Structures are given as structure tokens and as C-alpha cells.
Amino acid sequence: MFTTFAKRLIPPSLHPAARQARDGFALTTRRLARRLRPGTFQLPPAAVAEVRRRLGRAPANLAVSRDDQMYAILVRAYGPDRAAVEYLTSGHGIFADLSAVVAAHFGGWDQIGSYVDFAAGHGRLTRWLLAERAGNRIWVSDVKPDAVRFQQRQFGVQGFVSATRPADLRAPRPFDCVTVTSLFTHLPDRTFAPWLGRLLSLVNPGGLLAFTTRPRGDKPDDFTFVPESEETILANGVRYTLPVYDYGAAYVSERYVAGALASLGVTRHEFRPLGLCGFQDLYLVTQP
Numbered sequence: 001m002f003t004t005f006a007k008r009l010i011p012p013s014l015h016p017a018a019r020q021a022r023d024g025f026a027l028t029t030r031r032l033a034r035r036l037r038p039g040t041f042q043l044p045p046a047a048v049a050e051v052r053r054r055l056g057r058a059p060a061n062l063a064v065s066r067d068d069q070m071y072a073i074l075v076r077a078y079g080p081d082r083a084a085v086e087y088l089t090s091g092h093g094i095f096a097d098l099s100a101v102v103a104a105h106f107g108g109w110d111q112i113g114s115y116v117d118f119a120a121g122h123g124r125l126t127r128w129l130l131a132e133r134a135g136n137r138i139w140v141s142d143v144k145p146d147a148v149r150f151q152q153r154q155f156g157v158q159g160f161v162s163a164t165r166p167a168d169l170r171a172p173r174p175f176d177c178v179t180v181t182s183l184f185t186h187l188p189d190r191t192f193a194p195w196l197g198r199l200l201s202l203v204n205p206g207g208l209l210a211f212t213t214r215p216r217g218d219k220p221d222d223f224t225f226v227p228e229s230e231e232t233i234l235a236n237g238v239r240y241t242l243p244v245y246d247y248g249a250a251y252v253s254e255r256y257v258a259g260a261l262a263s264l265g266v267t268r269h270e271f272r273p274l275g276l277c278g279f280q281d282l283y284l285v286t287q288p
């Protein structure tokens with residue numbers, strides 16, 4: 001929008017200096033606009049009332065980060081009013097499916113010794129978890145430092161910043177339960193198995209790793225990587241954008257995942273096709 005504005009104000013010129021000035025102006029106005037936008041906003045009361053009507057509840061904390069791409073992509077798809085409802089109900093869907101897994105494995109969120117939601121974004125799931133009396137056992141991690149900071153500040157959870165390369169991840173402790181929704185849906189083949197291995201290494205004996213993938217669908221191969229994600233679609237000048245060769249769209253079969261796990265010495269897993277919100281495949285791996 002600001003680039004368009006700058007282009008109108010300073011029409012294209014053959015002279016490189018004028019072009020440079022125009023692009024510099026666009027960048028400055030974008031930065032200024034970012035500074036003026038509040039860092040967080042509250043979800044509209046009408047949307048929250050609609051969520052209460054549908055689900056019988058709503059999270060207590062309704063603050064959303066302006067850098068929350070999960071929210072921004074919904075605004076783009078549905079417009080702001082419906083986006084707020086979709087954001088909360090999709091977060092609740094993730095919460096409900098993971099709650100069933102946690103209930104079966106541990107007996108409930110309050111029974112887990114330590115838990116991390118890895119690639120947790122800006123807390124679409126966390127806000128629902130807060131009512132579960134899991135207290136300071138909840139950790140979150142994301143490669144985006146602002147996402148981790150936002151969650152620590154808003155939700156009082158513990159957090160650590162991840163890394164682009166699995167070998168560079170410094171986790172402060174191991175965990176009884178690690179959940180990873182919508183990260184392997186984006187990883188290239190190059191980092192898929194290495195990230196699985198690194199995350200498995202964070203799980204205590206007897207603990208659980210739950211992660212999701214995007215179904216292969218009608219793609220001809222067991223693994224297909226498309227260089228497109230919400231980051232490339234939005235390109236909206238958020239604080240931290242991910243390179244498309246590290247974070248695109250990955251379509252995978254169970255055979256591919258089983259192979260990746262086998263390469264790490266894991267021979268048993270539970271596969272729940274479309275087990276997350278009827279949308280992503282869910283895999284459960286118990287640490288021996």
C-alpha cells in the first residue's frame with residue numbers, strides 16, 4: 001500500500017536516483033506506519049460473543065499481536081469480523097484435539113510434568129490452555145523472538161527462542177510432552193527429519209511428541225515442497241519474516257514420515273489421518 005502510495009507520489013522515472021528516493025520514501029513510511037500501529041489489539045466483543053455462543057466459552061485473554069500471521073491470514077481470507085471468530089475457533093479446535101491426546105497419555109493437562117508447544121506462534125493455542133491449571137509447566141518456543149516475547153508477556157508462560165537450523169536449537173530443559181502443530185506442514189525435505197530428531201531429543205523417557213503434517217492429497221510424490229506460505233502471501237512487513245527455502249508448504253505421505261522416523265531409529269508411531277481439526281494429519285510418538 002505504501003509502495004503504491006510512494007509510486008503515485010513519485011512517478012517511475014528513468015533516473016536511478018529518483019527511483020532510489022521513491023523506494024526510500026516507501027520504506028520510511030512503512031516503518032513509520034508500523035511504529036504508529038499498536039503492538040496488540042483486543043478481539044472485537046461481537047466476535048467473542050459469537051464464539052461463546054458456539055463453544056460455550058471463550059479465552060480470558062483476547063489480546064492479539066499485530067504480528068500474528070495466523071490472524072492476519074484469516075483477515076485476508078474472511079475480513080476482520082469473521083477472522084476473529086475463525087481465529088478463536090481454530091485455536092479451540094487444536095486445543096480440543098491435543099487435549100484428547102494429552103488426556104489419553106497423561107490423564108490431563110494438569111498431570112503433565114513439563115510441556116512445550118513448539119512453533120507456537122503468537123499463542124492461538126496457548127490462550128485456550130491457560131484455563132487448564134497447567135500453571136508454570138507451560139513453555140512455548142518459536143523461531144520468531146517477538147512471538148515468544150508476546151506470549152511470555154501476555155500469558156505469563158515460559159519461553160525460549162528457537163533456531164532456523166535444528167542443530168542450533170538451545171532448549172533450556174527436556175519435556176514430558178512436546179506438541180508441534182503446523183511446523184512440519186512448512187518444512188523442506190532438508191530439515192524435516194533433522195527437526196524431528198531434534199524435537200524427539202527434547203522428550204523425556206515415557207514422554208510424548210505430537211506433530212502434524214499437511215496430507216499429501218493428490219500430489220504424485222510422497223513429499224512435495226512448494227515455495228509458498230502465509231509469509232509469502234502476506235508479505236506485510238512483519239518484524240521477522242522466514243526465508244521461503246526454509247519455510248514453504250510441504251505435502252507429505254505417511255510413508256515419508258515413517259521413513260523420516262525410521263532414519264532416526266523410531267519404528268513405532270501412531271498415525272491419525274486428518275487428526276487435527278480434520279485438516280492436518282496427526283502423528284504421536286512415545287519416547288521409550
Ligand SMILES: C[S@@+](CC[C@H](N)C(=O)[O-])C[C@H]1O[C@@H](n2cnc3c(N)ncnc32)[C@H](O)[C@@H]1O
Nearest residue numbers: 070119120121124142143144162163164181182
Ligand atoms: C503456521 S505457524 C503455526 C503457529 C501455531 N502452531 C498455530 O497453530 O497457531 C508456524 C510457526 O512456526 C514457526 N517456525 C518456523 N520455523 C521455525 C523453527 N525453525 N523453529 C521454531 N518455530 C518455527 C513460525 O514462526 C510460525 O510461528
